[in-house]
Amino acid sequence: MSVDGGRDGRRRLVVIGGDAAGMSAASQARRMSGPEELEIVAFERGRFTSYSACGIPYWVGGDVPERDQLVARTPAEHRARGIDVRTRTEVVEIDVAGQRVRARDVDSGAESWTSYDGLVIGTGARPVRPDMPGVDAPGVHGVQTLDDGEALLDSLERAPGRRAVVVGAGYIGVEMAEALINRGFEVTVVNRGREPMSTLDPDMGRMVHGAMEGLGITMVNDAEVTRVLTGEDGRIRAVATEGAEYPADVVVLGIGVRPETSLARAAGLPVGAHGGLLTDLAMRVRGHGNIWAGGDCVEVLNLVSGQEQYVPLGTHANKHGQVIGTNAGGGYATFPGVVGTAVSKVCDLEIARTGLREKDAHRAGLRFETVTIESTSRAGYYPGASPMTVKMLAERGTGRLLGVQIVGREGAAKRVDIAAVALTARMTVQQMTSLDLGYAPPFSPVWDPVLVAARKATAKVRAGRP
Amino acid sequence: MSVDGGRDGRRRLVVIGGDAAGMSAASQARRMSGPEELEIVAFERGRFTSYSACGIPYWVGGDVPERDQLVARTPAEHRARGIDVRTRTEVVEIDVAGQRVRARDVDSGAESWTSYDGLVIGTGARPVRPDMPGVDAPGVHGVQTLDDGEALLDSLERAPGRRAVVVGAGYIGVEMAEALINRGFEVTVVNRGREPMSTLDPDMGRMVHGAMEGLGITMVNDAEVTRVLTGEDGRIRAVATEGAEYPADVVVLGIGVRPETSLARAAGLPVGAHGGLLTDLAMRVRGHGNIWAGGDCVEVLNLVSGQEQYVPLGTHANKHGQVIGTNAGGGYATFPGVVGTAVSKVCDLEIARTGLREKDAHRAGLRFETVTIESTSRAGYYPGASPMTVKMLAERGTGRLLGVQIVGREGAAKRVDIAAVALTARMTVQQMTSLDLGYAPPFSPVWDPVLVAARKATAKVRAGRP
Numbered sequence: 001m002s003v004d005g006g007r008d009g010r011r012r013l014v015v016i017g018g019d020a021a022g023m024s025a026a027s028q029a030r031r032m033s034g035p036e037e038l039e040i041v042a043f044e045r046g047r048f049t050s051y052s053a054c055g056i057p058y059w060v061g062g063d064v065p066e067r068d069q070l071v072a073r074t075p076a077e078h079r080a081r082g083i084d085v086r087t088r089t090e091v092v093e094i095d096v097a098g099q100r101v102r103a104r105d106v107d108s109g110a111e112s113w114t115s116y117d118g119l120v121i122g123t124g125a126r127p128v129r130p131d132m133p134g135v136d137a138p139g140v141h142g143v144q145t146l147d148d149g150e151a152l153l154d155s156l157e158r159a160p161g162r163r164a165v166v167v168g169a170g171y172i173g174v175e176m177a178e179a180l181i182n183r184g185f186e187v188t189v190v191n192r193g194r195e196p197m198s199t200l201d202p203d204m205g206r207m208v209h210g211a212m213e214g215l216g217i218t219m220v221n222d223a224e225v226t227r228v229l230t231g232e233d234g235r236i237r238a239v240a241t242e243g244a245e246y247p248a249d250v251v252v253l254g255i256g257v258r259p260e261t262s263l264a265r266a267a268g269l270p271v272g273a274h275g276g277l278l279t280d281l282a283m284r285v286r287g288h289g290n291i292w293a294g295g296d297c298v299e300v301l302n303l304v305s306g307q308e309q310y311v312p313l314g315t316h317a318n319k320h321g322q323v324i325g326t327n328a329g330g331g332y333a334t335f336p337g338v339v340g341t342a343v344s345k346v347c348d349l350e351i352a353r354t355g356l357r358e359k360d361a362h363r364a365g366l367r368f369e370t371v372t373i374e375s376t377s378r379a380g381y382y383p384g385a386s387p388m389t390v391k392m393l394a395e396r397g398t399g400r401l402l403g404v405q406i407v408g409r410e411g412a413a414k415r416v417d418i419a420a421v422a423l424t425a426r427m428t429v430q431q432m433t434s435l436d437l438g439y440a441p442p443f444s445p446v447w448d449p450v451l452v453a454a455r456k457a458t459a460k461v462r463a464g465r466p
Numbered sequence: 467m468s469v470d471g472g473r474d475g476r477r478r479l480v481v482i483g484g485d486a487a488g489m490s491a492a493s494q495a496r497r498m499s500g501p502e503e504l505e506i507v508a509f510e511r512g513r514f515t516s517y518s519a520c521g522i523p524y525w526v527g528g529d530v531p532e533r534d535q536l537v538a539r540t541p542a543e544h545r546a547r548g549i550d551v552r553t554r555t556e557v558v559e560i561d562v563a564g565q566r567v568r569a570r571d572v573d574s575g576a577e578s579w580t581s582y583d584g585l586v587i588g589t590g591a592r593p594v595r596p597d598m599p600g601v602d603a604p605g606v607h608g609v610q611t612l613d614d615g616e617a618l619l620d621s622l623e624r625a626p627g628r629r630a631v632v633v634g635a636g637y638i639g640v641e642m643a644e645a646l647i648n649r650g651f652e653v654t655v656v657n658r659g660r661e662p663m664s665t666l667d668p669d670m671g672r673m674v675h676g677a678m679e680g681l682g683i684t685m686v687n688d689a690e691v692t693r694v695l696t697g698e699d700g701r702i703r704a705v706a707t708e709g710a711e712y713p714a715d716v717v718v719l720g721i722g723v724r725p726e727t728s729l730a731r732a733a734g735l736p737v738g739a740h741g742g743l744l745t746d747l748a749m750r751v752r753g754h755g756n757i758w759a760g761g762d763c764v765e766v767l768n769l770v771s772g773q774e775q776y777v778p779l780g781t782h783a784n785k786h787g788q789v790i791g792t793n794a795g796g797g798y799a800t801f802p803g804v805v806g807t808a809v810s811k812v813c814d815l816e817i818a819r820t821g822l823r824e825k826d827a828h829r830a831g832l833r834f835e836t837v838t839i840e841s842t843s844r845a846g847y848y849p850g851a852s853p854m855t856v857k858m859l860a861e862r863g864t865g866r867l868l869g870v871q872i873v874g875r876e877g878a879a880k881r882v883d884i885a886a887v888a889l890t891a892r893m894t895v896q897q898m899t900s901l902d903l904g905y906a907p908p909f910s911p912v913w914d915p916v917l918v919a920a921r922k923a924t925a926k927v928r929a930g931r932p
Binding site: 020052054055058063064069070171313314315316318319322334335336338339340341342343344345350352354379381382383411413414415416417418420421422424425427431433434435436437438439440441442443444446447448455 | 486518520521524529530535536637779780781782784785788800801802804805806807808809810811816818820845847848849877879880881882883884886887888890891893897899900901902903904905906907908909910912913914921
């Protein structure tokens with residue numbers, strides 16, 4: 001086995017994982033520190049770098065015509081910027097004491113050690129594949145990587161019929177259901193929870209349920225898939241729950257992801273209750289001054305609950321990479337945490353949340369009041385005004401904002417940013433009632449829906465005071 | 467002259483002005499305090515109450531078909547809620563020492579005094595009518611009230627030709643230009659400033675200029691109208707500047723409004739440098755415990771500059787009314803101030819601002835850095851992604867956010883709310899770089915345009931430090 005460790009006076013930064021966190025870190029470190037000072041080697045076991053996994057449903061659904069549109073920067077483009085990207089090369093061991101990693105060429109199987117001065121772990125997530133009969137049969141697909149997307153598109157093309165089952169009704173499940181409808185499939189979504197979008201409280205999830213049915217999607221809630229049934233040809237033919245069978249020509253698994261930390265665990269690095277690596281504010285793996293980790297393989301601090309949480313989202317991965325690259329390149333930056341913002345859509349229904357749901361707040365030991373209001377996206381008299389529902393949680397007594405969920409048509413998703421900033425600033429709902437938000441008839445009623453909710457929450461907090 | 471002052475143990479709240487501030491105050495006071503405790507008398511010189519003046523351009527342009535859609539609550543509806551609304555009745559004198567107002571029936575001319583325990587002044591604004599020849603000729607219109615809107619619509623219908631001149635290129639001017647285009651007129655906008663939308667810095671106003679020309683509107687900048695020329699029939703025929711004439715079958719004045727405070731001044735109430743009434747945080751007129759004022763007749767504190775400002779906007783008027791009504795009804799509420807948010811559109815171009823422009827910051831004695839970035843409304847690969855320009859001002863040294871201006875297509879206007887909340891919370895641009903804003907490909911690039919601007923501003927502030 002060769003050892004790539006010869007030094008020429010330059011420091012070497014090794015990056016494991018060529019997507020958002022890893023390559024953002026590499027790119028930012030390169031901006032901070034030139035090739036004469038810092039060598040950057042990035043290992044990626046797949047063929048692609050810096051791609052938008054969040055865009056896969058839109059590519060599968062046909063809104064984005066070409067796979068390569070999802071690639072923000074190719075390996076060649078990274079190399080042209082002085083980053084030594086090694087694709088189809090999987091890191092199989094981290095030797096923390098020896099400050100080196102062992103990498104394997106996926107095609108040839110050849111292995112070699114590469115030493116590092118600094119290490120960035122951006123190994124991402126792996127989709128949950130339930131341990132049940134038939135789950136590995138042809139026709140069952142995850143949608144985590146571009147390769148997954150290609151395999152699914154291929155499978156859709158070859159499918160003997162037009163029946164699709166999506167397992168799971170979180171963001172990916174819901175977005176994939178829409179994508180498959182757009183591809184002309186009959187779609188059934190089988191969901192373990194009471195309502196789709198368990199990132200919302202069930203009363204808000206019910207609205208998503210209605211909208212999905214409106215699109216012709218069959219929603220099966222409170223149902224757990226127990227096996228995938230295959231035909232004589234070994235190909236899938238149906239999905240079974242405890243009490244029913246759903247015929248399927250293709251099955252998409254959208255039941256979430258887990259942090260990919262097997263390498264890090266084997267190396268003795270600390271992981272938290274949700275299975276993600278634990279870092280400090282500078283995104284250094286706790287207890288390790290020269291190892292950083294970011295993106296879908298780490299846990300993050302939720303600034304509202306004060307607890308660690310697992311939030312695999314590209315937007316955090318990019319921020320982590322930015323912070324890591326700044327620090328690894330000799331600068332200083334921190335990532336303070338998240339407030340739990342997420343937005344999505346099913347056709348023209350926009351879905352948004354930030355902060356804590358009711359169950360999160362209970363779990364964090366908080367007592368709270370909730371209000372739910374109906375308003376409109378524009379002034380009521382302005383053409384195209386559409387309904388918008390805002391749910392707001394505020395801490396009992398103090399009135400501190402704890403969370404907001406919004407479901408509506410246009411303007412519902414990004415309106416949650418108002419609450420995201422207010423949560424970050426630890427505002428009370430009373431303070432929010434006088435926020436100077438943009439008003440004009442085409443964009444908002446004179447009282448923005450978020451302000452209407454804040455007013456009602458303020459009144460409820462006040463009434464609840466002893 | 468009759469005197470309406472007989473008391474039956476109830477307190478009496480008198481409201482002057484039946485639009486947003488006055489009637490919001492009356493309604494909220496009524497919610498706080500029943501008719502057995504509090505009598506509420508509201509005087510309005512026009513025929514309408516609680517209407518959306520901001521909606522007038524959309525009514526004139528045809529987007530809103532009926533005038534009455536702009537009326538949120540009619541006099542009869544207010545009366546049904548226990549508010550004694552007296553329309554076509556103008557208050558002509560406030561006797562502060564005597565705690566009474568003198569009102570005149572507009573039709574009969576009859577006058578009477580009404581005594582009060584509490585007084586709310588919501589007299590609004592009057593449009594600036596430049597003192598120049600011809601300005602009162604038939605065919606010259608303001609657009610402040612529903613009556614103005616009706617007169618203008620009538621004039622458009624009878625106009626001998628299809629040429630319209632709009633004087634002024636602020637919000638009203640720009641919105642009226644679009645309305646007149648929608649009505650099939652050839653529109654020329656004559657503007658005193660370097661670029662339209664002087665509420666933006668000129669570099670951002672230039673984009674609005676381009677968009678207006680794209681709609682076929684003729685923009686004439688750096689030009690002051692000196693007279694309105696009339697024909698032999700006394701009707702307008704053209705608008706003249708120092709060097710040119712612009713033929714006109716109808717003229718719309720959109721050169722802003724001034725606080726309507728003649729009554730209050732005559733009564734010795736304090737007005738500020740911008741001509742608006744000065745209030746305390748509870749919206750009481752300074753030095754007067756039982757007189758409140760709100761809406762377009764008051765000045766407000768700008769929380770960013772620390773100075774009083776005049777911002778006639780319906781959204782503030784409603785908030786003022788809410789605060790006044792709470793206090794007048796026996797509760798407690800305050801209005802902390804504004805950050806200067808305003809949004810508008812010209813066809814599909816959205817225009818937003820909050821905080822300070824460059825000249826505001828200079829005037830406030832602040833030193834600052836500015837950055838301007840180009841991004842997109844959605845992920846670059848997602849269909850319909852459109853360009854968005856964000857300009858950001860940050861204080862030198864501290865990095866405190868001072869202002870944001872956004873011009874773009876979809877999603878540009880309400881994105882400014884992120885900055886409005888950040889200004890209220892006195893965040894630095896560095897703190898903003900880690901804001902957990904909603905991200906999904908249909909709604910934002912992975913770095914929201916506001917975050918891109920914050921990152922660039924952070925770098926510039928840092929580079930500028932000694």
